[in-house]
Amino acid sequence: MSNPAIELKNITKTFGNIVANKNVSLTVYSSEILSILGENGSGKTTLMNMISGIYYPDSGHILINGNEVVIKSPKDAFDYKIGMIHQHFKLVDVFSAAENIVLGIDENGKYNIKESTKRIKEITDKYGFEIDLNKKIYEMSVSEKQTVEIIKVLYRGADILILDEPTAVLTPQEAQKLFSVLRRMRDDGKAIIIITHKLHEVLSLSDRVSVLRKGEYIGTVETKNTNESQLTEMMVGQKVELNIERTEPVNCQKRLEVLNINCVNREGVKVLDSVSFTANSGEILGIAGIAGSGQRELLESIAGLQKLNDGNILYHDPKTGKIDNLRDKTPVQIRDLGVRLSFVPEDRLGMGLVGNMDIVDNMMLRSYKKGKSLFVDRKQPRNLAKKIIEDLGVVTPGTSTPVRRLSGGNVQKILVGREIAASPTVLMAAYPVRGLDINSSYLIYNLLNQQKENGVAVIFVGEDLDVLLELCDKIMVISSGRISGIVDARKSTKEELGLLMTKHGGEQNE
């Protein structure tokens, strides 16, 4: 093994009473790919932010090439040849790739895009990036934007690269491409750190894995000597059964029929294009697709939050057998029809819940209108809050804690709990496990399964294809607002889904 490129010694960082990192020590060598694995809230990103100069550690040392350094700002990090690729890209939309790459670097005070482009070209050829340097950012897919970000830090001469959850927004095929580029960079002598919580990526890509749990450093293992269950155990601290019990659907009946809906957004872009499908009771219908392919608009159309240009949404009432058209109805009108539609939106704190309100007031969102009284009744919501906290094991100081103070997993439990408490006939959930730890994720999967067994038509928008294949009965793939295929989840494969995801000229900008 070669020289240590960067060493962290006893790094501690606290935010108020929360300890984000406690005495973390780890070493990254040049010419290696190190995965930092940990559940959400385990302090991975905080640790990396201290290397890249965004936070400053409370105590501890950072050594680069054997010398102790102080990194006070992102500029210091650049000077030490550290480059971080964040989850959210920091690019100027109306500039081309090349312009974004040279932006903010003082090259002898002269701006010569041609010269710079030549040098960028050398880098892209060297590592095998596929990119059109003259393309504008707003015309790019997510994966292209990510490529620009990576070239940007390489152009600045970074020898240590940190990637924060780089595959979260990629299809399996795109992820493979990224991995091969990363391997080439490793062979060139770069030290690469990748933050992730996806185990199979860790195993296929990295040389070593360091695991963090609740801000503490648990240990580092060689990838070739480990396996999924050992890593999970290190991550969670106990043995975890990673099984989803999928039952055969029983008594399936048409519950929701979406017929040829079209939707054009404010910018005039067609976000939904002749979408048709049926969701049956007692079944989980999965929706797969690259982020921003129309999943959000689709669910919002059904929930009465999106104006449609065309098409119908028919609801088959299980009790009366009556068929109602939900198109162009407001959420209140839909509820007044007796349709029990529950919706766990993607944007939990921006749509499903109100972050600054306490748990009781958030429970009340669904029920406050009931009754003729002028005043709100907080008694029933309080009881519901207590019940959900107990049933789903929500970690909170009490029912009067503002929801934004809770961790992602607990926020999600509150939201899912409330939506299920309404005993729905249709349950829609968009990315319900995004940002959740393994235990909470499986809790949510089981809740969805329970609803399915109760005869609810469940619609589940997911991003992890492995989970979609394990959990759902049918999977519908959406690509650029069009349905590119509906497959049997028991028979399909990740590769098949990946191909369907980019079928329609592929990629759409968010």
Add this chain to the structure above:
Amino acid sequence: MSKNKIHEPLFHIVKRGSLPLWLSWVIRILSVVAALVVCGVVTIVLTGENPIKIYSTMIDGAIGSERRIWSLLQNVAILLCISLAVTPAFKMKFWNIGAEGQVLMGGLATAACMIYFGESLHPVILFPVMIIASILASAIWAIVPAFFKAHWNTNETLFTLMMNYIAMQLVSYFVFLHSNPVGSGKIGIINSATEAGWLPKLGGHTYLFNIIIVAVLTIGMYIYLKYNKHGYEISVVGESENTAKYIGINVKKVILRTMFLSGAICGIAGLLLVAGTDHSIAKETVDSRGFTAIMVSWLAKFNPIYMILTSLLIVFLEKGAGQISTDFGLNDSFAEILTGIIIFFIIGSEFFVNYTIKFRQKDKEVSK
């Protein structure tokens, strides 16, 4: 220590976790003490006066006599009333900075009723007419920007601000029409002989009626915002319009209804100012209290009960500062400098409630 020199920053800022309530109040009180010390130093340096004397003059100016106490309370009542009016709008994140104009319109409607109907209508009819007219006038002034905001998402800040100037010009024109004596450019006391349309003097105190009305409004607003379904809807719309839509709240309706309420309370403030206090109207009747009210409401974090304290603080400082400038022959501006320093410290204390500063640790070698 390693060979190369370490430049750890001298301090860095860290967000606090939750802070016990008592400690946050200790920080706030300390900030007031610190403000008084700084004011004292500024006073000595700039004027050479004894700061203790200045402070006692301030207290004397605010509550030094029965008349002053009544005047203080009356001013608190009006400021509090306007603050109550802007609060629901602000809670909804509707930045209504047009309270000045809305109150003025209420006052104008009141004055018009007093002038046109003061002699002809029986008090039993006159008062309801005044109340309805003032509430409607203000509510219209508030509803117009709300309507444009709800339907076309116009910028309410500019809109409400512009409406202020229209209101002022309308009042100027009205004053020109009815100036008394003619040509003086002033309206003078309306119905000074008959006192028609004057609000009643309870127990001989001119201002008691105003104070009671505002006290009732304060409690009402507290209950409305905290326990009423409308109040709950206002909070949801203010926190997240998307959540409101998701849950099926009619956002347009809530915006219009809330601004109607906001305007209506401004109308009451105008009524109290014209019929209860000034018995006259001028362009300056509201005296920027429409803007000061925004500060009162924010400082109290939109809690009507806390607003009693914040409006009291601000009126107290104003009255005291006024007294200083007369007693010591100092310029008006000096009093305002002191007020500014105190408010700056109070607002600044919130930073220390939310954040703490960590200094460079000397014992770098030892880690826990």
